[in-house]
Amino acid sequence: MTEQSNARGGECAGSLEPADWQVFRKQMHDLLDHCLDRMVNATEHPWQSPPDNLISVYGIGRGGDLVARLTEQVMPYHSGNTHPQFWGWVQGSGLPSDLMAGLVGAVMNANVGGRDHGANAMEHAVIDWTRRKMGMRPGASGVLVTGTSQATVIALQTAKMRAVPEMRSKGGGASLTVYAGDRVHNAIRKAVELLGLGHNALRLIPTDHGKMDVQALVQQIAQDCADGFLPLAIVGTAGSVDIGSFDDLNALADVAQARNIWLHVDGAFGAWTRLADDPWRSLSDGIERADSIALDFHKWMYVGYDCGLALIANEAEHRAAFAVRPPYLEGFEAGLSGGERWFCDYGIDLSRSNRALKVWCALEMFGEDAFAAAITRNCAQAALMADLVQSHGMALVAPVVSNICVFTARPDLSPQEQSSLNRQIAIKLQLDRGPVFSTTHVSGITCLRAAFANHRTRDHHIHTAIQNVKALAENGLLANGE
Structure with missing residues (x-):
């Protein structure tokens, strides 16, 4: 069936096909370019707080330019795990090949x-x-x-x-x-x-x-x-x-x-x-x-x-x-x-x-070798973070075994003060669109936790993150919960 005949079919009341396949083709090319730009420039797109009115923004039946809505109202409010400084929980970073798989998978259904x-x-x-x-x-x-x-x-x-x-x-x-x-x-x-x-x-x-x-x-x-x-x-x-x-x-x-x-x-x-x-x-x-x-x-x-x-x-x-x-x-x-x-x-x-x-x-x-190298690199990055934590006067709370580094920013404080400070550092960094750490509890202390399952992370991201943590840890106001 030709694109033109499909377009005519789209004019029928209640049709679930585009009214004009040529227009839809152009929209898809535009959207693909936006998606590729975001992947290429993943470093520029950390997590950000979604606006309070997002539920109403996503209200059903608003219509409009769907490509613009997707790029301006949907894509900016992602969970952050595509960013190279996302180490919260254990979440993968997504791959360019997913775009290919998503397109072909949608067509085949x-x-x-x-x-x-x-x-x-x-x-x-x-x-x-x-x-x-x-x-x-x-x-x-x-x-x-x-x-x-x-x-x-x-x-x-x-x-x-x-x-x-x-x-x-x-x-x-x-x-x-x-x-x-x-x-x-x-x-x-x-x-x-x-x-x-x-x-x-x-x-x-x-x-x-x-x-x-x-x-x-x-x-x-x-x-x-x-x-x-x-x-x-x-x-x-x-x-x-x-x-x-x-x-x-x-x-x-x-x-x-x-x-x-x-x-x-x-x-x-x-x-x-x-x-x-x-x-x-x-x-x-x-x-x-x-x-x-x-x-x-x-x-x-x-x-x-x-x-x-x-x-x-x-x-x-x-x-x-x-x-x-x-x-x-x-x-x-x-x-x-x-x-x-x-x-x-x-x-x-x-x-x-x-x-x-x-x-x-x-x-x-x-290829398999690329994944082997990325997984090995993530383990080495966790070890690097452990070295930087200790060289900056902070403390590991558990040995780094594989790809997870857990530490406390001010080991000189009481357990309660450490927990408060570590929580606030995690939140502050996230709200400032910086590195994303999660937290866990070890020996009664809420600790900062970095899980390296991100193929985009490079060593300089880790150096910068630890410097950020150290700077916040030295701010006495945070230690007092202010």
């Missing part, structure tokens, strides 16, 4: 729940590449999801079905227990609750220097077995969200294997140390022995939101936990209803976007 089309093959390819990078054996399974939180639910549901297969029909599970370090991400608690176990079933094991105490784990499992509980899963952490520490995954795998307990690894960002140079690569040794891994591409693989993965070592167990095919989803030997596998059989979503397209475009555009 694929539903990757199943059926025989290219998006399914692409998801297969991305999952298999990740399986090999994580060291899992052939025959492993996976499904792309919104992120590690959803991946954790899928992994633990698979574990639950292996432990008690009849639960899928009968429900229950009150006697099951899950074990994790006491600083584990709250996605684990949410998953345990969503699976109907109740958060009292989550046994939080003490950590020692960021690692789960394996002897305490063994003792807790023995006690639970004696009390009539059924240990379901051990959750190992590859990159804790607060200080970036790693459990001894080989030690946890030994415990799980000896007692036939499922080993799940929360590798939201830290799993990607498998691509890094040593010594950081060895932090995740043992991850290949896991029964399941949850990880994100939108964190330390830098692709756009959202894109996570549940990786399961045993495909048959994975499918058994989720597959159900009503008549309207019947598969045929040929045609659009053919093809294997249907990803709706491996998770909770039937309607699914082509998340694999972002990962595939990124790897094809830049």
Whole structure:
């Protein structure tokens, strides 16, 4: 169909096509130029406070020049993680390849729940590449999801079905227990609750220097077995969200294997140390022995939101936990209803976007080595920040293990004063459109925290940020909360 005939179709009342495709083509080119300009000049666009009236500005039905509204009213009020001095939480920075993936994905509008089309093959390819990078054996399974939180639910549901297969029909599970370090991400608690176990079933094991105490784990499992509980899963952490520490995954795998307990690894960002140079690569040794891994591409693989993965070592167990095919989803030997596998059989979503397209475009555009270099560089940048923190008279509150640096700006103050000052420094820098730190609590002190998952960060950004923090820390008014 020609552009002109489409344009005529757009004149019909209620049409959802442009009235003039040539005008729309021009608008798209203008918008693409704006988007590229913002990516090229990401350093000029830090987070800024959105105006108080933004909800009314976005009111439905206002119409107008949509390109102008997008560039002037929408794009300026982003969350900041595209900026090279954004180190708050663990958020990826997004990639130019995402533009390509977004355009092609919008045009194709694929539903990757199943059926025989290219998006399914692409998801297969991305999952298999990740399986090999994580060291899992052939025959492993996976499904792309919104992120590690959803991946954790899928992994633990698979574990639950292996432990008690009849639960899928009968429900229950009150006697099951899950074990994790006491600083584990709250996605684990949410998953345990969503699976109907109740958060009292989550046994939080003490950590020692960021690692789960394996002897305490063994003792807790023995006690639970004696009390009539059924240990379901051990959750190992590859990159804790607060200080970036790693459990001894080989030690946890030994415990799980000896007692036939499922080993799940929360590798939201830290799993990607498998691509890094040593010594950081060895932090995740043992991850290949896991029964399941949850990880994100939108964190330390830098692709756009959202894109996570549940990786399961045993495909048959994975499918058994989720597959159900009503008549309207019947598969045929040929045609659009053919093809294997249907990803709706491996998770909770039937309607699914082509998340694999972002990962595939990124790897094809830049190559695996570029990601390995960026991840390695981020670890070195965290170490650089640690050196600068100490050379400027501030103090680390935990060793820098991977890509996270946590520190306090005035160690000479009381814990309460340190906490107040660190909070105010974080807020002040953000409101001034400067470096973005988040905060966490260590030893009763609210500390400044930088998580390096940003491919745009360069060393000079870190030098400037620490100078800014030091200048604010020396301002006595801030220490008094003024």
